[in-house]
Amino acid sequence: MSVEPKLVRFKQNVLSKYQIYNSIFMTLPFDTITKTGVLLPLFHETCEKGFKNGDDPTTIVDTFFKKYQARRSKQSQINLLFRFIQYIERQVVLFDAIEDAAFPIVNNMEGIGTLRNLKETANSDNRLEELRNYLEEFKVRIVLTAHPTQFYPGSVLGIITDLSAAIKENNLIDINNLFGQLGKTPFFKREKPTPYDEAVSLVWYLENVFYKSFSEIYNYIQQNIYDDRKRHNEIINIGFWPGGDRDGNPFVKPDTTIKVARKLKQSILKKYYEDLKDLRRKLTFRGVEDRIVKLETIMYQYSLNPDAEDMISARDLVKELLSIRDHIVEEHQSLYYSEINMVINRIHLFGYYFASLDIRQDSRIHDAVFNTVIDHLISTGTSSFPDNYHDLSEAEQIEILSKADDDIPDLDVFEDEMVVNTLKTIRCIKDIQNSNGERGANRYIISNNQTALNVMQLFAMLKIAGFKDELTVDVVPLFETITDLENAPAVMEQLYTNPAYKAHLAKRGNKQTIMLGFSDGTKDGGYLMANWGIFKAKELLTAMSRKYDITAIFFDGRGGPPARGGGKTHQFYSSLGPTIEDKEVQITIQGQTISSNFGTLDSSRYNLEQLISSGLFNRFSKNRIPMSDEDREVMNDLAETSYQTYKDFKNHPMFIPYLERMSTLKYYAKTNIGSRPSKRSKSDKLIFSDLRAIPFVGSWSQLKQNVPGFFGVGTALKKYEDNNEFDKVEQLYANSKFFKTLLENSMMSLTKSFFDLTKYMADDPEFGDFWKIIFEEYKTSKRLLLKVTGYKGLMENEPAGKASIDVRESIVLPLLTIQQYALKRVQELSREENLDTEQLAIFEKIVTRSLFGNINASRNSA
Known part of the structure; x- marks a missing residue:
């Protein structure tokens, strides 16, 4: 590991390389317009000088054309501007690829915030056992969303990956070819992607990055922190929104959700098949080979048809691999033990679902849908809902909803498409749980949640439409605006004191996931107030939940830039202090944040480790002192003035x-x-x-x-x-x-x-x-x-x-x-x-x- 300061490492491994490769890149003839690569640096210089002189963009562009391209026609000038755009887009890709290639050199992969550092710190403080105990209950969940902050089509992301690899090896032939490919590959989409297209592009990260980085992290913890090879709390898991997030997206239909769940299952089965195929080449011993060949054949067939029944359950697959592992230890000197263990751990981490598909819809849609459903049930004359339901107070409605046990055998009695789709989605959740396991889809998020009634409407609807016997779905309210954040503790207390809802939580491990949205919070209340509002809401929700013996799990809807709750996320979590529940860190990851923070194995592993250690650091910190009254007063006043x-x-x-x-x-x-x-x-x-x-x-x-x-x-x-x-x-x-x-x-x-x-x-x-x-x-x-x-x-x-x-x-x-x-x-x-x-x-x-x-x-x- 280089001992040079980080800035020096950046200059040597990113900046210098960019200058070299960019000079090669600028000489490539990508189009019919000659000299684009020669003219762009001159235009860049004109921009810099122009802004220094106080010129406006129009003057700068006109100055450039007068000075360097006076003979061009107006049409030719426009064409050149489009070519400049094309070149600059590709310069950004080049810089991305160089930064990705240099990531493990610029960032200290064993420094502060990494698991190795965490383990060594715990060791030197004689707190290793405490660390082990905490890891048994601590979790990090990153939830991939399709929110559009990423403008690269999949083909360009593939080029960035290949270009990074070529730059790491200084392979000039490959770099040149990839530059050529880059010049010919379109950067924009002529048609909007479907929700399924978005899911497929994110599955690429699951297959090529997270499948490896998650298991490497888990293996490290298993071998170096526990030192026992036993199965532990999985610590990291992944959520998935494309195909499940309906909020404001009319194109997400029930069949989309089923199709995405099937894609997730098929992808993970395919990864297990590839692993078993690799194991088959290694486990060529008597008493083992036949068994591994059989598993490989089953998994191959299963990956082709994930809907097939009676193939092999995830539990039976693990059972057979554990038996093979034991046999290897006893009879074959533990040869390839680690490779078998890796596959077992991956099944533990990803099951047959790969990522948990979250469902999300706006409370206002639920309200309209549910009122239609109630009107229909009342009209049958056999409903548990009274005729005057709509005239009752909110508290009375909640009381009725908590006991609702009606049935709607045929969803097609409804003419409204939104009503049918909402109810069919609930049935989809049940189908996905039957196919992919309960964790395939077991959360329903209510965005724009304002009241306890919003939660209880969905609670009743889930039971009526598909989960009458046992509700195996967590209802997750999402509080976003400043007002909703202030009201959140009272809303949750109403729910915790409702016997039916409290009984449901007891069956779900007495945990309540509460989502808080930074993006709309900032849009609504500005930067300081959004962040402080969420901090205060978390404190009050923590206290409220503990009062009723519930563990609050906070799920943060974060975007990439600081304005949407982003910035240095791990620093944020390590700064929360003792007044906020910290057993889990859950965040949305979207758009360019997926590719920039988790797009390569190095960056994925590094940033996941930072998130794990940030939660642990908050717990282990020696100076976990709550904010003083005087400081709180100042913080509150700053937030109010800013608001x-x-x-x-x-x-x-x-x-x-x-x-x-x-x-x-x-x-x-x-x-x-x-x-x-x-x-x-x-x-x-x-x-x-x-x-x-x-x-x-x-x-x-x-x-x-x-x-x-x-x-x-x-x-x-x-x-x-x-x-x-x-x-x-x-x-x-x-x-x-x-x-x-x-x-x-x-x-x-x-x-x-x-x-x-x-x-x-x-x-x-x-x-x-x-x-x-x-x-x-x-x-x-x-x-x-x-x-x-x-x-x-x-x-x-x-x-x-x-x-x-x-x-x-x-x-x-x-x-x-x-x-x-x-x-x-x-x-x-x-x-x-x-x-x-x-x-x-x-x-x-x-x-x-x-x-x-x-x-x-x-x-x-x-």
Whole structure:
């Protein structure tokens, strides 16, 4: 392991290599336009100089064409801009591949936060037994979602993987061929993917990354921490949303869910078959060979037809492998013991389901569906629901729902498609449990959950539609807005004091999973309040759950950038302290966060280990002291001030028009990266509550303004500076790792902001004042974050991370310039009396195409 500082390792193994390979890359003739690779560096230089001189993007583009390409026709200039976009997208891929290849060199794979470090620390503190005991109940669950923050088609992800391997080996022939392939491979999808397409692309990660990294981690724990080869708590497991997440996605139907579950089962059976095939080559001994051949044959047939019955259960498969392992120990000197053990462990980790398929739907949909169901049941005259059910109070309705035991034998009595699909989905869960095992699908998440009634409606519906005898499904409320987070403890107490629901929890191990959504929390309440609101909700929910002998399991809906709960996630979990239940860490992983944090074996293993150790560090930390009353008061006040500032900003009359007309918001729907519509309602008018968090945060990111990651922070800190009480903020920063992590993640958002790009908007007669509000808050936030941290520059404590961001921001600078140039032309053309629709379509296409590279370049936002 290199002893050079991380920044030096980054410069040597990433930056230098990028400069070398990029110079080769720029000489490749990808298209009919000559000299694109020669002209792009000149355009890049024009952008840098132009912004330094205070020029706007239009002036920069015009200057470039006058200076270097004066003879080009207007059409030829447009063609060159499209070629620049094409090249820059591929430069981002090249940088991704080089960073992936250098990952184990730049990051210390045995340093702080890794399992080896955890074990050595526990050993030196004489706490190894305590660590073992804790690992018996601790779990990390990463849940893969199809939320569209990733613009690479599968073919490009494959090239990144191959290119990383070639770069690791310095194989110039392969690198050259892959550059050529990269130039010819389209980066955008002509059609939207189906939910099943999204599932298939994520199954690639299950098969090629997680299958190996999970088992390597589990094996390490088994052999080095327990040192006993026995089966233990699996510690890491994986959830899956594509095909199960219906929230706002009308294209996810019951048959989609069944098809995805079948794909997951088939994929894991195929992996077991491949492992058994490898074992067959090794276990060529008498008394063993025939048995392993038989298992391999069975698994081959089963992988071809996962619906076949009476093949072999997961339990029987393990039983036979354990018997073979024992025979090897007794008769064949334990030859290939580890290889057999690896397969046994993998079956323990993944069963016949590979990943647990979560179902999710909005409470408002459930409410409408359930009211239709109740009306139907009442109309039969044999229902347990009284005729005046809809007129009863919420408490009375909950009482009736907790005892509901009606039946709906034929779901086709309903005409409404949403009602039929919702009820059939419940039947699907049962079918999946029968085929893939209970863990194949055993959670139903209610997004936008506001009341106990929302939970009890689903509780009753699950029983009525498919689980009358025994409910083997966990009902998971998702609290997202600031108000919902504040109400969450009272909602849960209502449920815990309901005898029927409490009895259900008892059968589920007295555990209640509660999901908390960072994305919509930030959109609703701003950066500080969303994070503090969730922190306080977790504290109160922990206390409330413990009061009723329930273990709260918190499931965080996190996105990639800090504005959506991302940033340095493991630092966040290690900072929570003793007042929050910490037996499990559960988080959503989506889009470019999957490929950047878990896309290779090295990064997957490293980041999974960081998550495991962050939860354990929180428990093992010697200074697990709750936040003092004085610090809490300051934190609360900062959050409240920030919240009010953000709310005033959000209510500004120019807020929605600015996003609609000055940002790339409306172009997200044209990118075909996800199956889900980009907003919730079909209305032409843009309403804030309809906005999805991803295009909302993404649009600010494309503007290089990153508002959701800092807005309100500066004003909140300035209040203390103006009152000569800044020492209180400094004290909070020194005392609270939670606050420290919050500010450091916000610094990442500020680092990725570049207001010179949109400075021209300051002179806009309509939006100038609004732009200035954002810029002033940015300057205040940056100045005061540096003041409280004592840093001279943003992200001073993470020089390698800062260097990576700087390179990526530099690569896309021409792309951002082109995008702003095109947006300005769209605005100008839209104002003309004789609208040139052909020209408008061209510039709108430039805006849409330039979205891709900008988003992909932000992979280290996670």
